Amino acid sequence: MRIGTVEISHPVALGPMAGVTDLPFRRLCREMGCGLLYTEMVSAKALSYHNKNTEPILETEDGEHPLAVQLFGSEPELLADMAKKLEEGPYDIIDLNMGCPVPKVVNNHEGSALMKDPILAGKVIEAMAKAVKKPVTVKIRRGWDESSVNAVEIARIAQESGAAAVAVHGRTRQQYYSGKADWEIIRQVKEAVKIPVIGNGDITDASSAKKMMEETGCDGIMVARAAKGNPWIFRELKESFEGQPISPRPTYKEVCQMILRHASMQIEYVGEHMGMLQMRKQVAWYTAGYPGSSKLRQEVNQITTYEELKSLLTRFAVSDIII
Template sequence: MKKLQIGNVTLDNPIILAPMAGVSDLPFRLLCREMGAALVCMEMVSAKAIYYNNKNTDSLMEIHPDEVPASLQLFGSDPQILAEMAKRIEERPFSILDLNMGCPVPKVVNNGEGSALMKDPKLVEQILTALVRAIDKPVTVKIRKGFDDDHVNAVEIAKIAEACGVAAVAVHGRTRAQYYSGQADWDIIAQVKDAVKIPVIGNGDVDSPEKAKAILEQTGCDGVMIGRAAEGNPWIFREVVSYLTDGTIPARPTNREKRELILRHAALQLEYKGEYTGVREMRKHLSWYTVGMPHSAHFRQTINTMEKMDELIRGVYDIFPEEE
């Protein structure tokens, strides 16, 4: 299994945790890093929010030494503000700066940001040129196949990115119009790989070690980005790394392993976010962790009533009992 070089950053393997708003926060990133993700990508941060000194943004950008290398992702549409804010935060301990051109949610797209940028190649060129000039750290970009099926331009955007000095491009094989539905088009990832010399990271429908190997082989991409398949399942990184290394897949985690990791996740939420926010944010993770478990449907009904960490811990012991 090859290492992956992004600018001056060397990753131990080509497996990356995708940036996911509301999911890839500091506690979850730490767990995925420990499980084998060579690079963890942070939740997207608004360049304008940094500009206006938004208090919540500061906590979004917090980085633990044990999760490095980490990629900090900005979103916005103003080249000057993006470049100035990138320069302002460059001393923070992230290793790579990423530009979000993939977010499909209306409040971002309607503001001309996220995947809306796919519609404006000239603006993309201005933004990426400004970002690369503004900071010394590697700049990457995460794009989609295109905005919709009538405007598939991932190859064009990737070429622009390479010409601007971008160090790598991640390609999600769906259009903005698809959101996360349907099947990801891996062929567009292969087309991008054929068109540029910088590293290309494939993203979309990688939910198993076998799929990770398949996307590498079918597209020729240099790295694999795993997003939704890691929700409630950080063990996927351990499995993918093992499979790509020697063809073996470790046994699925036991109840004890699951319980210990979930309790550690909860403890990290408590440490970094306090009980009120930590418990509430942990609810969705518990729903993901317990999919397919016996009695999990009833457990998930009670999750949303939990307000105290001791309630949550008791619930975890109930659903993952001490005995195997």
Template sequence: MKSSSRLNPLIIGDIEIEHPFLLAPMAGVTDLPYRLLCKEMGAGLLYTEMVSAKGMYYNSPNTGPLLAKEEWERPIAAQIFGSEPELMADMAVRVQEMGFDLIDINMGCPVPKIVNNGDGSALMKDPVLAGKIIKAMADRLSVPVTVKIRKGFDDEHVNAVEMAKIAEQSGAAAVAVHGRTREQYYSGKADWDIIRQVKEAVSIPVIGNGDINSPLDAEAMLRETGCDGFMIARGAKGNPWIFKELCHYFDTGELMPRPEIEEIIQMILRHARMMIEYKGEYIGIREMRKHVSWYTHGLAGAAKLRDQVNHAESIGELEAIIRNNGASSVDK
């Protein structure tokens, strides 16, 4: 099957993104090592993990590593969360001074400890406050301010269109829309029609998010919504190749074959070495456990491999486990 779709560059403020495929901000996933792998595969825009504005204000030791970046990542966006307009603006200025190209506001995180503090998707219930936050930041910054929202807080309060209009009026340069409510978390099917409604309601770029796991999914979203860009979240977990596949499909109209087992092994081991270099062996190996689970999802013997990897303590042990299980997968 060949694509008949050609994509225009995604332009956010003064930032032009040739391939409009964005690596979504994901806590515990989109750290510096994984962003590098996705960048090499063709991701057009990278996001940090979400960072607490209050954490920055109180100089939490957790915020520094979250905002670590390299020049090769550009364009790169930092995503911050909070619900106090002036504090958000003050911390956004600090982030801008670190050299980020865009600053994104998280208004979609569904995690209870975030929502219960009035942050993340809790702001979907208070569009006026959301607008004040966006305006406070946009008035103070010279880089584009973007916003990530959801369909609504729950099925009785579907207000993505209202939120997007407020975002545009308040100075946002783009809005990303996840087609699920907060109450859905990540379950069920994403509602792409709400993305279409937002696209028709505002003139700033609209980035579609939800259930993009292949180039054909992106093409279907484009056809159904007319969105300007695609934000890839769970479809990128253990799958940096998705960006290469997306770029190839929309550039040539042809689907690429999925990576062979040896390529997956090489990617896992490279990722692990980068994690160790960045975070040290003790933390790096332990954080790789979830990544290995994602990389090997659906492969023969994956459950056995995950169990073994969860006991690995060093890069040597991890490599031996991966290679032994990789050979078994090929045999089968």
């Protein structure tokens, strides 16, 4: 898949997720075979105000390429200025978020709320695309609600306004993440535009990824929630697309090893105290579905150090509560 001047050898992207797709997690997903990484979304206003909270979101390292940085906002001139600012950084693609459904974003007419205003959306995309030489892409949803399914219209506007690719989540904003993703709308978008289309929604394994590409004709796929606690999904997808035998699911020991590696990287990134707080939700995702995982989640919420985490995982393993 090629987005503007950016060549992506493996057409599988890690969807941007607030509080999830930070530098350590992206590193793990890249190692497992993810082809295109995205940062967490960054507020254009916060970036313009030099908000210190944007600094860790924008942090990168060698080996992350290709990497997209995702902005959200609704003011064309501001977004153009911030895109230009980010173009100086180590990012290959600048992405506009038009899919975030959370109230604090949409109430500011940002994220998926932009889908209710196609004219403004076009102005934003055009301003960004004209301001930078790097590819500008857009992530959209099926529509705002069932009465305003307009992904095809927005995708056409994005293309006409200079976007180099569009990612389509097959749910409306009103659905959030409930119900089934509509892959038919992804197919319709693909047939309506000439720029690359990335399909998003309900990709959980190699089988669903292959099915989406066959049914929609999309150029690439985006995995988001299914990657939480499961960076191995990118190994599975890469092996599947390359026609290789698919590796077996990780053992509990391998899961624990990944958790501890993730934890050590998180500590290096934000320090032990904050790193362990952040790892609590990660551990819950990594161990979801194992017998006894609810008890493990209760106990992991009490840990404050790496050694406590290591001891907890070891105790659960040897007690046969999980394995």
